[in-house]
Amino acid sequence: MKYAFSKILNEDYDQLILRLEAALKNIGFGIVSTIQMDKTFKEKLGVDYKRYTILGACNPNFAFEVLGLEEQLGVLLPCNVVVIEQAEGKVEVAAMDPAEMIKQLGNERLTEIACKISEKLNALIQDL
Secondary structure (H helix, E strand, C coil), X not given: CCCEEEEEEECCHHHHHHHHHHHHHHXXXXXXXXXXXXXXXXXXXXXXXXXXXXXXXXXXXXXXXXXXXXXXXHHHXXXXXXXXXXXXXXXXXXXXXHHHHHHHHCCHHHHHHHHXXXXXXXXXXXXX
């Protein structure tokens, strides 16, 4: 099962995050959480890790619609988008594929909505 869309870019890590946040905003998603895994690992475990940021992206319209159909779906929200420093100047961006996750539930209406979200996220990643 392919559960994410991804692309590797030749770009400054911090600039890419700013550009990604703006691109998400342009398609109706806000960032509701930011987790810097590398800093968390350093603080909590005392270990170094490559730069790795998880952006919790949420489109309130879609979230409201899906929670109205399946209240417990909140366990899969928000849509996570990750930025991973793979090498000097090489940064990977990956986003979850909601359609892959939701189709397992067997709810046709939820799958339709998830497909719309997947299309938006995949297009965003490929257009970066």
